[in-house]
Amino acid sequence: xxxxxxxxxxxxxxxxxxxxxxxxxxxxxxxxxxxxxxxxxxxxxxxxxxxxxxxxxxxxxxxxxxxxxxxxxxxxxxxxxxxxxxxxxxxxxxxxxxxxxxxxxxxxxxxxxxxxxxxxxxxxxxxxxxxxxxxxxxxxxxxxxxxxxxxxxxxxxxxxxxxxxxxxxxxxxxxxxxxxxxxxxxxxxxxxxxxxxxxxxxxxxxxxxxxxxxxxxxxxxxxxxxxxxxxxxxxxxxxxxxxxxxxxxxxxxxxxxxxxxxxxxxxxxxxxxxxxxxxxxxxxxxxxxxxxxxxxxxxxxxxxxxxxxxxxxxxxxxxxxxxxxxxxxxxxxxxxxxxxxxxxxxxxxxxxxxxxxxxxxxxxxxxxxxxxxxxxxxxxxxxxxxxxxxxxxxxxxxxxxxxxxxxxxxxxxxxxxxxxxxxxxxxxxxxxxxxxxxxxxxxxxxxxxxxxxxxxxxxxxxxxxxxxxxxxxxxxxxxxxxxxxxxxxxxxxxxxxxxxxxxxxxxxxxxxxxxxxxxxxxxxxxxxxxxxxxxxxxxxxxxx
Amino acid sequence: xxxxxxxxxxxxxxxxxxxxxxxxxxxxxxxxxxxxxxxxxxxxxxxxxxxxxxxxxxxxxxxxxxxxxxxxxxxxxxxxxxxxxxxxxxxxxxxxxxxxxxxxxxxxxxxxxxxxxxxxxxxxxxxxxxxxxxxxxxxxxxxxxxxxxxxxxxxxxxxxxxxxxxxxxxxxxxxxxxxxxxxxxxxxxxxxxxxxxxxxxxxxxxxxxxxxxxxxxxxxxxxxxxxxxxxxxxxxxxxxxxxxxxxxxxxxxxxxxxxxxxxxxxxxxxxxxxxxxxxxxxxxxxxxxxxxxxxxxxxxxxxxxxxxxxxxxxxxxxxxxxxxxxxxxxxxxxxxxxxxxxxxxxxxxxxxxxxxxxxxxxxxxxxxxxxxxxxxxx
Ligand code: SF4
Ligand code: SF4
Numbered sequence: 001x002x003x004x005x006x007x008x009x010x011x012x013x014x015x016x017x018x019x020x021x022x023x024x025x026x027x028x029x030x031x032x033x034x035x036x037x038x039x040x041x042x043x044x045x046x047x048x049x050x051x052x053x054x055x056x057x058x059x060x061x062x063x064x065x066x067x068x069x070x071x072x073x074x075x076x077x078x079x080x081x082x083x084x085x086x087x088x089x090x091x092x093x094x095x096x097x098x099x100x101x102x103x104x105x106x107x108x109x110x111x112x113x114x115x116x117x118x119x120x121x122x123x124x125x126x127x128x129x130x131x132x133x134x135x136x137x138x139x140x141x142x143x144x145x146x147x148x149x150x151x152x153x154x155x156x157x158x159x160x161x162x163x164x165x166x167x168x169x170x171x172x173x174x175x176x177x178x179x180x181x182x183x184x185x186x187x188x189x190x191x192x193x194x195x196x197x198x199x200x201x202x203x204x205x206x207x208x209x210x211x212x213x214x215x216x217x218x219x220x221x222x223x224x225x226x227x228x229x230x231x232x233x234x235x236x237x238x239x240x241x242x243x244x245x246x247x248x249x250x251x252x253x254x255x256x257x258x259x260x261x262x263x264x265x266x267x268x269x270x271x272x273x274x275x276x277x278x279x280x281x282x283x284x285x286x287x288x289x290x291x292x293x294x295x296x297x298x299x300x301x302x303x304x305x306x307x308x309x310x311x312x313x314x315x316x317x318x319x320x321x322x323x324x325x326x327x328x329x330x331x332x333x334x335x336x337x338x339x340x341x342x343x344x345x346x347x348x349x350x351x352x353x354x355x356x357x358x359x360x361x362x363x364x365x366x367x368x369x370x371x372x373x374x375x376x377x378x379x380x381x382x383x384x385x386x387x388x389x390x391x392x393x394x395x396x397x398x399x400x401x402x403x404x405x406x407x408x409x410x411x412x413x414x415x416x417x418x419x420x421x422x423x424x425x426x427x428x429x430x431x432x433x434x435x436x437x438x439x440x441x442x443x444x445x446x447x448x449x450x451x452x453x454x455x456x457x458x459x460x461x462x463x464x465x466x467x468x469x470x471x472x473x474x475x476x477x478x479x480x481x482x483x484x485x486x487x488x489x490x491x492x493x494x495x496x497x498x499x500x501x502x503x504x505x506x507x508x509x510x511x512x513x514x515x516x517x518x519x520x521x522x523x524x525x526x527x528x529x530x531x532x533x534x535x536x537x538x539x540x541x542x543x544x
Numbered sequence: 545x546x547x548x549x550x551x552x553x554x555x556x557x558x559x560x561x562x563x564x565x566x567x568x569x570x571x572x573x574x575x576x577x578x579x580x581x582x583x584x585x586x587x588x589x590x591x592x593x594x595x596x597x598x599x600x601x602x603x604x605x606x607x608x609x610x611x612x613x614x615x616x617x618x619x620x621x622x623x624x625x626x627x628x629x630x631x632x633x634x635x636x637x638x639x640x641x642x643x644x645x646x647x648x649x650x651x652x653x654x655x656x657x658x659x660x661x662x663x664x665x666x667x668x669x670x671x672x673x674x675x676x677x678x679x680x681x682x683x684x685x686x687x688x689x690x691x692x693x694x695x696x697x698x699x700x701x702x703x704x705x706x707x708x709x710x711x712x713x714x715x716x717x718x719x720x721x722x723x724x725x726x727x728x729x730x731x732x733x734x735x736x737x738x739x740x741x742x743x744x745x746x747x748x749x750x751x752x753x754x755x756x757x758x759x760x761x762x763x764x765x766x767x768x769x770x771x772x773x774x775x776x777x778x779x780x781x782x783x784x785x786x787x788x789x790x791x792x793x794x795x796x797x798x799x800x801x802x803x804x805x806x807x808x809x810x811x812x813x814x815x816x817x818x819x820x821x822x823x824x825x826x827x828x829x830x831x832x833x834x835x836x837x838x839x840x841x842x843x844x845x846x847x848x849x850x851x852x853x854x855x856x857x858x859x860x861x862x863x864x865x866x867x868x869x870x871x872x873x874x875x876x877x878x879x880x881x882x883x884x885x886x887x888x889x890x891x892x893x894x895x896x897x898x899x900x901x902x903x904x905x906x907x908x909x910x911x912x913x914x915x916x917x918x919x920x921x922x
Contacts, residue, residue, distance in 0.1 A: 142752055142834065149854070157807065161825060168792055171826035175819055184825060408765035410758075411829040514754030516854070517804065518831040522758040 010115070012077045016108035018461070019085035019100045021075040028097035030071055034089035039470040039482075042083035043098075046074030073098060079112040085462040088472040102460065113383070120383040121290070123199075123466025123476060124457035125446055126281075126375055127387055131423050132394050132534065133430040139528035139543055142514035151504070151511035158506060159222065160189040160441045160519050162272055163342035163367045165412050182367065183342050185271055187222045188215075189519060190431060190502055192495075193372075193418050193443035194248045194274065194346070196228030197255075198289050198298045198310075199379050199466070201483035204453055204475045207491025209236065211452070212244050214496050223499060224271045226443070228379075229287050229312060231255015231301045237262040242270050248346075249333065250276035251286050252312030254302040260336070269341050273333045274370060277315070277322070277356075278348030280393075280419040281377020282385040286312030290380055292469035293478045322352075326359050326366070334365045342367030349373040349396035349419060357400050361409050370443065371397055373419025378445045378476075380467030393419040394437060398538050401438025401522060410522065414440030422447040423459065427498070428505030436523045437538065449475055451498040453491050546738065546750040547724040548859065549878045550839045552847045554868030554906050556586025559715060562722035563705040565871070565878035569724065570702075576636075577725035578701040580710070581739040581746040582693040584718025584845050584904070588623060589691070595622050595647040596666055598688045599695065600673075601734075603641040606682030613673065618651025625714045634703035643708060645693045645715070663743045667770040674735075684734060687741045693717070694746075696737040718904075719841050723748045736775035740782040743770065744843030747785055749778035750874055751836035751855065756780060762829040763787065781838050784830050789842065795919040796848055797912040798823075800899050803832045804852045806914050810897070816918045839872045845904030847872060853896030861900040861909050862891035868906040 005011065014020060021043055035043050048070055055063040075083060083100050090099040113120040142149075163184030166174060174181055192212065197205050208225055215223040229250035236242060237259060247270045249256055278284065289298075289310040299306040319325035326345055333343040344367040347356050353371055360366035373393025377386065397417045404410040417439035421430040423446070431442045449455035453475045456463040466476035474486035510516070513526050520526065528543035529535050535542035547569040549562050559580055566578070589597065602610060614621070624646040633639050654662060670688040677683030686694035693715060697704045701724045705711070723738040738748035753759070756777035763771045763783050768791065771783050781803070788794050788802050805824035811817050824831075835854040841847045849872045851858050862879050863870030864886040873879040879891070892909050894900040901910040 140754070142754060155807075155853075161828065165825050165828070166822075168787075168823070168826040168830075171822050172792055172794075175822055181822070405761045405765050408762075408767065410762060410765065411826070514752060514834045517833050517852070518755065518828060520755070520758070520833075521829075522761060523755065525757040 010079065010112050012079060012108055012112060014075060014077055016106050017075070017077065017082050018103055018106050018109055019083040020103050021073070021083055021089070022099055022101050023073045024097045025072055027095040028072065029095060031094065033092040033094075034073060034098050037088045037092045037472065039086060039088065039465060039472040040084055041076070041081050043073050043075055043089065046072050048072055079109055079115060082109055084465055086456045086472045121288070121380050121467055122383055122386070122464045123378055123380055124464035125377070125386070125423065125459055127459055127461045129424065129459040131375075131420055131430070132392060133420065133433050134424055134426055135529055135531065135534070136433040136540075137528050137543065138432070138509055138513060138526050139541060140526040141512045149511040149514060149516055151507040154511060154516050156507050156510070156516045157518060158189065158503065159186050160414065160521070161185070162187050162414055162441065164364065165414075167408070167412060180339065182365065183340050185342060187224050187271070187441070189435065189441040190223070190499070191246070191416065191441055191443040192223070192225035192448050193376070193445040194226040194228035194276065194279075195378055195445050195449070196230035196248075196287070196289070197233060198230035198293065198302060199228060199476055201471070201474055201477050201486060202297065203483045203486040203488045204491060205233075207453065207486070207488035208448070208495060209241065210488060210492035211495030211499075213241050214492060215499055216244055219496070219500070221499060221503070226274055229254055229276060230289065230298070231258050231303075233301060234258060234262060238265050238267065240267050242266060243268040245270050246272045246274050248274040248276055249329075250312050251314065251316045252310065254304065254310060254312070257303050258301065263336060269337055272342040272344065272367060273337075275329045275333065275343065275345045277325070277345055278350070278372065279346070279377050280348050280372035280374055280390055281379065282381035283348035283350055283374075283390045284314055285381065285385055286314045288312070288380045288467075290467050290469070292467075293476075295478045298478055322356060323359050326356065327363060330363060330365045339365070344368035344370060344416075346370035346372060346416075349391040349393050351391065353391075353396050353400055354403055357403060357413070360413055361404070361407055366413060368414040368416055368440070369400070370416035370418065371400065373417070375420025375423055376418045376445065378449060378466060393417055393434070395537055397434060397439055398437050402539070404438075410438070416441050416443055418443040418445070428502050428509060431502070432506055432509040432520075433527060436520055436526050438522045438524075440519075440521055448495065452495045453486060546726045546874075547878065548748055548750055548837065548839050548872070548874040549722045549882070550841065550847055550872040551720045551882060552841070552845065552870050552902050552904075552906055553718050556584070556716035556718050557720070557869070558711045559717065559720055559722065560705055560711040561882055562720045563701050563710060565873065565882040566701045566722055566724040568881040569873070569875045569878045577696070577698045577734075577737045578704050579723045579725065579737040579739050579748065580695040581721040581741060581748075581841065582695075582715060582717035582719070583691050583746070583841060585691055585693065586716040586718065587714045588625070589647065589714075592623055592647045593691050595649060596688050596690050597645050597647045597692055598670070598685060599645040599693045600683065600685035601640050601643050602684075603682045606677065606680070607642060607644070609676070609680070609682060610673070613676070614648065617669065618653070619648040622647045622649045627708060627712075629707055631707060634699050634707055637697060637699035637704065637707065643695065664769050667743060671770065671772070689741070689744055692741065692744070692746070694739070694741055696734050698734065698737070719845050719847060721746055721748050721839060721841055733775050735773060738776070738778065740776070740779045742782055742786050743790065745782060745786045745789065745840065747782040747838055747840030749781050749836055749838050751778070752834040753777045753780065753832055753836060755831065755833040758829055759784070759832070766791070778836070781832070781836070782840070785840055787830070796842060796846065796901065797899055797919055799848070800850045800897075800914055802827045802830050803838075803850070804896070805831060806897070810915070814915060819918065837874060846901060848899055848901045849894055850899045851894060851896065855896070858893045858895060860891055860893045861902070862886055862888065863902070863906070863909070865907050870902045870906055870909065872900070
């Protein structure tokens with residue numbers, strides 16, 4: 001830092017930064033760990049000069065200036081290096097001598113984030129803590145005719161179906177005539193949503209896969225995980241664990257070469273194929289893996305050169321329209337696995353969700369529809385997309401479910417809802433609410449990173465540097481020096497932990513409502529909300 | 545909780561037998577209503593088996609409107625049992641007018657219709673009348689079907705029985721479903737009173753059906769005439785029985801596979817596992833939840849009882865093959881009151897996998913377990 005600092009339109013004072021680094025000279029031992037761990041180099045070692053006036057006791061001697069230099073931590077004020085509040089410095093400091101403090105009223109950095117004409121891109125969630133799902137209450141408690149069920153002791157069937165379910169009439173007809181039946185998987189209703197190998201570090205991915213395998217094989221919970229765009233490690237493709245994986249194909253087709261080539265060697269079928277048309281964080285935008293993260297391994301798996309940014313186009317460029325795309329992609333993906341694997345599209349919640357759904361209802365091969373609300377997404381996106389684009393999930397899902405009810409297909413096309421579930425930590429309550437609004441299952445991404453690996457990102461724009469490969473926890477970094485921090489075994493353990501507690505909590509919600517033998521999909525009479533407009537819109541009870 | 549009592553007998557008996565049994569079980573219901581389903585009618589209806597019987601409650605204006613409406617449609621009345629009580633109604637029961645059961649000759653152009661079309665038209669006629677009555681308040685119809693009478697009223701079963709003189713010879717029947725109602729979740733409404741009826745199938749339930757909304761929405765979306773109303777959370781049980789037997793063509797012993805399918809473990813060694821698991825998937829929306837006991841009667845007089853695994857105190861079936869009389873009761877004391885003279889060791893309490901079925905011949909209780917091989921087609 002210069003001793004004489006220039007003052008230009010974009011210079012900031014410490015006061016202007018939303019995160020201030022508080023450093024305590026008294027307890028700091030100058031070990032230097034904080035500066036070495038800081039992912040954005042927001043702090044640096046600083047040399048400070050100090051003048052002290054020494055006055056001696058007697059009258060004869062005159063006071064003197066005494067100069068000393070000392071070393072400490074200095075926060076940089078260059079917007080490019082602004083502290084992101086991750087608190088890694090605090091985590092590594094042996095004495096708690098340093099910590100970031102949020103300063104709510106400094107907004108100046110917002111105006112300085114777009115430097116060099118570049119808009120800000122980031123990972124993480126929308127910068128808004130509000131959640132409609134948290135406002136919904138479960139009001140239909142069985143008390144009168146019969147007492148509530150015992151969540152701890154009763155037998156519960158917490159499973160759901162992924163895949164096209166035939167109507168009862170057709171099912172019987174098909175059985176009698178020995179006809180072709182669309183594949184259906186019975187799975188756990190909480191799915192780990194798509195986060196690609198490429199976005200996540202190898203350690204994170206391995207941890208998740210191990211957790212999922214443990215849940216399936218040891219705890220008999222049929223949990224499934226989606227890969228996201230970008231392919232799948234070749235060893236996994238050829239292993240028996242593939243059945244716990246939902247492979248995603250997106251508009252960039254990254255990694256699909258590898259997958260297609262592995263088909264003859266696959267020991268088992270994947271759980272399902274998800275065709276990504278849109279995602280909650282950046283509706284109408286393609287995926288974006290920035291060059292920082294495209295290292296040798298990722299480049300190899302995706303079949304691309306190293307060190308280049310990998311944007312996917314916003315649409316499947318080879319297709320003429322969504323109708324054609326949905327029909328053809330589903331058809332060809334089903335065909336690739338001999339019609340043994342459910343194939344479904346994923347779209348961002350938007351005003352066109354219903355149109356897509358209508359296309360699926362008449363498509364006998366469509367296995368479901370995943371809808372991702374505005375709060376979803378973990379990957380890199382423009383700040384403006386993440387904060388301002390998209391449709392909230394609750395009403396979008398509700399509209400879709402009601403449309404299915406009208407056409408009598410509500411058991412036939414499962415809806416998979418995502419986007420903002422558990423954003424304030426209320427995973428089970430949010431998931432249960434969406435299920436009662438009509439979702440057959442829900443998917444979570446960010447929650448898995450937060451609960452499973454200790455991701456620091458928050459709705460207050462904390463951390464959120466997933467896109468540039470410096471993730472301080474090693475979750476979304478492809479740099480081995482960083483992702484070494486993350487222990488896959490521990491991630492697996494945490495994933496299992498939060499699944500088990502989710503399971504308990506879900507039972508605690510549905511048992512008092514008197515449900516145990518089937519998932520309460522569409523049990524909208526159980527829900528109430530104290531906002532009249534919300535109640536009318538979602539067609540649930542208005543309670544105050 | 546509501547009390548249920550059903551009687552099936554070779555010879556017509558008085559509905560008061562069932563009402564008496566309800567009275568014995570009185571502690572369990574609050575007497576907020578009583579419903580009766582009668583089929584296999586004796587008395588004057590014995591020879592009118594072909595003719596659909598409209599049963600309901602009408603004001604004088606309602607009766608006039610009814611006869612205009614039916615004449616317009618081409619129906620001509622063949623025989624009618626009208627009952628207009630001349631005593632004061634018991635406490636809590638409104639004065640309503642005439643309780644009527646009228647057998648009609650079909651309009652000439654309906655006579656060649658096949659059974660399904662005819663059934664659908666009868667249901668439509670009932671629904672039209674009901675809709676009309678809901679506007680004016682003059683007409684309430686509960687059923688319109690050959691050999692079927694339904695009576696519903698709010699109030700204590702015994703008091704209503706005496707008030708409406710339910711012991712009358714004209715309404716003696718072979719198959720009787722009777723319920724003493726405890727009004728729980730909904731406002732008191734006659735249409736919400738059990739038993740419910742559609743196209744020859746009547747059922748009644750006690751318990752609470754927490755899956756009501758999803759099931760209702762599912763049934764409504766099936767495009768079947770008559771799947772509407774749903775004033776009570778158990779009205780759907782009747783429609784599921786109808787759907788299972790008439791739309792899917794399954795035997796009544798499959799009903800339980802639809803409403804409470806077995807779990808994977810139980811299904812593991814079943815010889816029809818493949819069919820059952822696909823049925824479970826396809827009918828997932830019809831899985832009921834909450835402790836429930838369902839008693840029902842089919843068109844041919846077959847009676848059944850089933851309950852889900854959460855029902856802690858199941859109903860009981862017992863009877864006397866010599867007498868040719870069997871009863872289905874939610875409490876054993878009701879059964880004791882109605883058929884004291886029976887071999888009690890033969891009483892059967894269907895548990896969570898069982899359906900108890902008594903055929904129209906009233907000879908024995910057929911106990912079917914979900915683990916048994918399926919009788920697929922009816
Ligand atoms: S909080 Fe994080 S970004 Fe801020 S100084 Fe500490 S380590 Fe660096
Ligand atoms: S901890 Fe990593 S994954 Fe979480 S917000 Fe920060 S950079 Fe992103």
